[in-house]
Amino acid sequence: MAREQLIAMAYHWNEFDDRAALAFALSGKVAALLARSVERRGTALLAVSGGTTPAKFFAALSREQIAWNKVIVTLIDERFVPASSPRSNAGLVAANLLQNAAAAARFVPLYHEAASIEDAARADNEELKALPWPLDVAILGMGGDGHTASFFPDADTLPTLLDPASPRIVLPVHAVSAGEPRLTLSAARILEADFVAVHIEGAEKRAAFDEAMGPGPKKPIRAVLDAAPVPAEIYWAP
Incomplete structure (x- = not known):
């Protein structure tokens, strides 16, 4: 099958x-x-991404009239900062998604105070085992460098992060371009989701996505989409 056909199926x-x-x-x-x-x-498990892009989506989702008291929300990834930090994804979710009807949802954060990002990831890995896996919905974002979740191109353990057979739920991430250490769901847990969407907006993100899906070195977003057992849904607006 031609490469173009394989990309179209991704x-x-x-x-x-x-x-x-x-x-x-x-x-x-x-x-x-x-x-x-x-x-x-009897329950549902949703993982969402941070950044500035999903704010409108979060606000709209928060008003949907479903049984939010039976929904568990967690994060695709998180910076190693407390929820009070303006860079916290947990803070973004609390302010924009866990409002209105969705205030009844249970939120499971990734950040916990710990001596190191490795200790935090190990604690998360044990705690999150109790969640009702697999994910029902995983909402990804994408950076201009082609990263998704915290799978940065310069992450020092990128093959481990992207391993579709990894037994880990949460992994630590060290990447210079990330700005600070990160916690991320493994690609294995994301790829198990019943529904995977990538939410991107603006001309620059579209150009970055098109570049990532083109020829050349495989960027993390391409690696994730290529490994997905069913085609992901890309949601884009200018």
Whole structure:
């Protein structure tokens, strides 16, 4: 099969006229999937990303009328900073998603005060074993360098982070471009999700995505999409 055909199978492209329309569509899709999971197994597990991109999506999702008291929300990745830090993904989620109807959800953070990022990752790994895996929904973002989750191109353990057979749930990340140590779900746990979406916005992110999916060295976002057992859904708006 030609390389172009393989790339086409790696994802489905969903394009919207504006970011409000994207937020409405993605929140509706995610809410329906969570409600279906609650009906099927009595609970639902959602992992979301941080950054500035998902704020509108979080606000829309927070108003969806589903059984949020049966939904568990965790993070795809987190900086090694407390929730009070402006760089905390947990803080972003608390301020934008865990509001309105979604205030009833249970939130499981990745950051815990610890002597090192390695200690924090080991503690997370044990604590998160109790969650109802696999993920029902994983919402990824993407940086201009082609990273997703905290799978940075210059991470010193990138092959371990991307290992689709890894037994780990949470792993520590050291990368100069990350700015500070990170905690991330392993690619193995993300790839097990029933639904994986990549939420990107703006012309620069689209260009970065197109570059990552083109020829040349494989960037982390491409590695994740290529390894996904079912095509991921890309949600983009200008």
